[in-house]
Amino acid sequence: MKPSGLIVSVQAPEGSPMRDPDVIAAMAEASLRNGATGVRLESPEHIGAVRRRCPGALIVGLWKRTYPDSSVYITPGWEEIRAVWGAGADVVAIDATERFRPGGEALEALIQRARRELGAPLMADVDSLANGVGAAALGCEWVGTTLYGYTEATAGQRPPAWELLPQLRQELPEAVSLICEGGIASPQQVRQALAAGADAVVVGTAITGVDLQVAAYVAAC
Template structure:
């Protein structure tokens, strides 16, 4: 279920269910959601380049596109991996000064989070824990509660828990660890994966 029509409907359903913000990818989806919801939108633009591992809002041009589409907050890859274009600190500064938007830093490690906070990011998220070469071993372990706790205990920037949240009780654990908010993705928005989990459990 992809595309602006589906994403707008999904956003409306999430809002009706009590969501306080929405995360969306690409100008078309963001604009469609903006047309039906006044909730804050955390916008990203995924652009893949075989030369570089960074693909979540990799440059200022991507950030400008999603800001123009209606994103209230700009999320970007804040890992210490090779990227095309401006250094992370310059990109964060330009988004905040030229676009007037807060920056949501998608991190994979403790070091990523501390660095992004130092560079001026407004929110530090655990989004990429388990999704980089360095952290791939964590992908099967559920939400990275240890990373949430470590960051919350070290920096004052709000910590947003994101990645592999599948059950409501996991949110309680994240908040207890110091999370300011929790982003839930696949567990809400992907009917195929939701169905697969139920079928797998039934067959076990």
């Protein structure tokens, strides 16, 4: 399953009226009708809502959950992986950085279990070349630049990951899909990401981030 083109991240922050499963599903359908290859969704509830409304959609699923002993929050453990897969995701996105995971669970063991017990394709959300190459070696079929600029190790960087993309493309096996995610805010940047080696590009806030977009415009006023 090698993606291409645009994947729209259809998410809404906690407390937003947009964070309604029917609203998320409607935005996902609108994205797919207008040519998006797939959608990236957060939470089993939203994944299930989109799967019911758009049975043929390519869904990249994740579940953001926080734990007191770890800064990892994107599908951090086995419970979350199983729930995302069970809700109808085609690909499960996980944090594949080198950070300490909740309960000290090893990334390698988590990936092996997901592949062995579920047969679930995995997207590794990474922040660096080493973590991307390492995740691919462990069996992740997709590698995304999602966490570039969002981890302690890359706090001084700002997405999009223009320098990281070509490095990953050069080092990753050809069969591994490279996904540019984070900070893409225009069609021109989508083209730039594809030219840098990405197979597909995830765009979220610039398309579906109503809360953040309106707040930015209001601040400018």
